[in-house]
Amino acid sequence: MHKAGFVNIFGKANAGKSTLMNALVGEKLAIVSPKVQTTRHRITGVVTTVDYQIVFSDTPGIIDPRYRLHEKMMGAVKSALEDADIAMLMLDARDNVAENLELFSSLKLKATCLLVVNKADLLKKEALDEVVKQCEAWGKAEVVVISALKQQGIPELLARIVSLLPESEAFYPEDTLTDKSTRFFVAEMIREKIFHLFDEEIPYHTAVAVTQYQEKNTLIKITAEIIVTRETQKAIILGDKGSSIKKIGTLARQDIEKFVGQKVFLELFVKVRGKWRDNDIYLKEYGY
Numbered sequence: 708m709h710k711a712g713f714v715n716i717f718g719k720a721n722a723g724k725s726t727l728m729n730a731l732v733g734e735k736l737a738i739v740s741p742k743v744q745t746t747r748h749r750i751t752g753v754v755t756t757v758d759y760q761i762v763f764s765d766t767p768g769i770i771d772p773r774y775r776l777h778e779k780m781m782g783a784v785k786s787a788l789e790d791a792d793i794a795m796l797m798l799d800a801r802d803n804v805a806e807n808l809e810l811f812s813s814l815k816l817k818a819t820c821l822l823v824v825n826k827a828d829l830l831k832k833e834a835l836d837e838v839v840k841q842c843e844a845w846g847k848a849e850v851v852v853i854s855a856l857k858q859q860g861i862p863e864l865l866a867r868i869v870s871l872l873p874e875s876e877a878f879y880p881e882d883t884l885t886d887k888s889t890r891f892f893v894a895e896m897i898r899e900k901i902f903h904l905f906d907e908e909i910p911y912h913t914a915v916a917v918t919q920y921q922e923k924n925t926l927i928k929i930t931a932e933i934i935v936t937r938e939t940q941k942a943i944i945l946g947d948k949g950s951s952i953k954k955i956g957t958l959a960r961q962d963i964e965k966f967v968g969q970k971v972f973l974e975l976f977v978k979v980r981g982k983w984r985d986n987d988i989y990l991k992e993y994g995y
């Protein structure tokens with residue numbers, strides 16, 4: 708019997724959804740940062756064996772929209788809520804359990820749910836047992852404890868998922884890894900560096916658009932634009948004598964080279980587009 712299904716990850720910002728997705732797929736598809744709202748798209752990662760195919764989806768953390776960008780982000784969550792065969796409801800073990808359970812109840816899910824308690828590595832056994840007890844009392848989902856970062860409990864979680872998968876043919880050819888393009892991942896890797904290097908509002912005012920992707924004989928030439936909302940932000944991204952943008956470029960290029968398995972020449976520009984987060988035309992241009 709062949710099994711296949713959509714397994715989608717939901718939860719508050721910073722629960723570790725993207726880290727889990729990468730651990731399950733065994734490939735760094737989703738960018739990760741300690742800041743909230745790093746993930747802006749639904750990103751799929753496909754795992755195929757002879758017996759099953761799982762289409763995982765990482766989603767943005769659930770928030771109340773304040774910008775058009777946020778509405779688009781919650782649209783990605785909504786689509787994932789609708790087509791999930793299995794919903795992995797994820798919480799940070801240190802976070803308020805009741806609040807998370809209330810959020811999960813409000814999603815009104817019809818799919819089979821797994822309640823995934825993450826960051827088990829950060830709690831002592833007694834505290835973790837207490838969290839698990841509270842989660843089990845909810846009664847709406849089987850509870851699984853993991854550490855996505857330390858890759859603990861992942862094989863057990865995968866086994867639970869496989870046991871719950873519906874009987875089905877595969878949805879995608881066996882060599883499929885994701886539904887997103889290489890250009891998308893390039894833009895995301897640049898965006899991740901901005902989340903890591905800058906504080907306060909900069910990461911939240913930034914978008915990245917790949918404007919050129921040219922495969923040459925010995926390397927790939929990539930040009931990308933970093934879009935911000937104000938001139939002052941542009942100056943910060945550039946840094947003293949261009950030192951900051953150089954750092955972004957170097958770090959992103961290393962990740963991109965690993966991802967595409969080839970040498971990369973990366974050129975970055977900064978553009979100011981006031982209010983791009985509330986402008987449908989810009990949002991579309993930047994992939995939202």
Ligand SMILES: Nc1nc2c(ncn2[C@@H]2O[C@H](COP(=O)(O)OP(=O)(O)O)[C@@H](O)[C@H]2O)c(=O)[nH]1
Pocket residue numbers: 718719720721722723724725726727738739740741742743744745746768825826827828829853854855856857
């Ligand atoms: N200690 C610990 N940190 C984790 C774990 N999983 C994720 N993190 C960290 O939590 C932060 C948010 O992770 P991310 O995957 O981006 O969360 P998301 O917003 O739910 O996608 C990052 O700094 C991760 O390194 C875990 O199991 N243990």
Ligand SMILES: [Mg+2]
Pocket residue numbers: 724725726737738739745746765766767768
């Ligand atoms: Mg994420």
